[in-house]
Amino acid sequence: MVPGITGQNPSPEDQRKHVIPLYKAGVQKLAFWDTNSxxxxxxxxxxxxxxxxxxxxxxxxxxxxxxxxxxxxxxTRLGDYNMVARERLSLMTEFTPIEPxx
Numbered sequence: 001m002v003p004g005i006t007g008q009n010p011s012p013e014d015q016r017k018h019v020i021p022l023y024k025a026g027v028q029k030l031a032f033w034d035t036n037s038x039x040x041x042x043x044x045x046x047x048x049x050x051x052x053x054x055x056x057x058x059x060x061x062x063x064x065x066x067x068x069x070x071x072x073x074x075x076t077r078l079g080d081y082n083m084v085a086r087e088r089l090s091l092m093t094e095f096t097p098i099e100p101x102x
Contacts, residue, residue: 012047012068019051020061 010018019030032048047068050056060066076084 010044012044013065015044015047015051016057016060016068017065020057023054023057 019027022030030051032051076082
């Protein structure tokens with residue numbers, strides 16, 4: 001049997017609410033394919049990778065199924081490289097693609 005988690009962009013919360021009963025019913029593993037068609041944001045992509053973390057899923061359920069909040073951290077420096085200055089520069093310049101030589 002292969003149940004589907006489909007619909008119009010199911011939220012991470014809806015995905016979790018769908019798989020928790022499957023685990024409780026005895027499902028041992030989940031497999032996902034063609035996830036690009038249902039996952040349009042980084043939050044849902046990140047959630048798919050965590051749907052096998054049972055302890056985390058059960059803790060989320062015990063805590064009342066709170067909304068998923070994306071965890072992001074802006075990188076401003078990478079070693080000695082200033083990423084902020086690079087971003088400002090890219091916003092000030094036009095991007096011109098390089099055509100491949102034949």
